[in-house]
Amino acid sequence: MDDKQLQLLEDIMEIGFSLVETNLYLDTHPKDERALRLHNTLAGQYQELEFLYNSKYGPLKYTGMSQFPWKYIDEPWPWEIDYSGCD
């Protein structure tokens, strides 16, 4: 995986993690409007980046579209990636 792809993937991982945090927080604080606004902003950014990644490198989820042939299976898989590539 080249540095550009890894950088985009790590951006998605970062926003994805922020969404995990807003998700858990909102589960027990459903009426916190400020947290919900933050969640919605992050959700928009996540969708944009995921769409960009999907169109460039193939789907991160099986529900994504793919060029021919099916790019979802392209290696490396998450446990094989060398994340020290782009610090």
Add this chain to the structure above:
Amino acid sequence: MWIYEKKLQYPVKVYSCNPSLAQMILEQFGGADGELSAGVRYLTQRWSMPTGEAKGILTDIGTEELAHWEIIGTIVYKLVKDATVEQIKGTPFEANYANRGKALFPQNAAGVPWTATFIQSKDDPIANLYEDMAAEQKARSTYENLIKLSDDPGVTDALKFLREREVVHFQRFGETLRIVEEYQERKKHY
């Protein structure tokens, strides 16, 4: 329904080849207080939860635990992937190698296989949530032991991230406990 996302929750950097440390990290892969136990425990208890908040938090924390299980598996995989047989000999990982080579298996640091007897699921949401809070504290404590055992800065970094998550989960389960208690109080009065 679940859907896999082809990414880790946290980037796992491993700078060394260390079969001994890999075997110790397995404690969180298939041990009593490990990530697999946590995931199966919370996802299984969902059917006994009375409020939307409680059903949501068990679903979402349970799902996050599976992402942590994947992180732990990745640490173990990376710690042994380049190890030669000579480097494995004499380490605690040797017994695993004798059986299945470098393959991952849900077992604890001592080689005991994962079993559902590590968890409980009661028709009583209060009892379940207290178990869940205790589980988070036990997992935090295990991570602190593993951090002391780790001499790989990349592994330590990932373990610190996972330790922090246990603290957050404990917090969220505490809030859920109060929500469920209030719900049960309200039900009594009407």
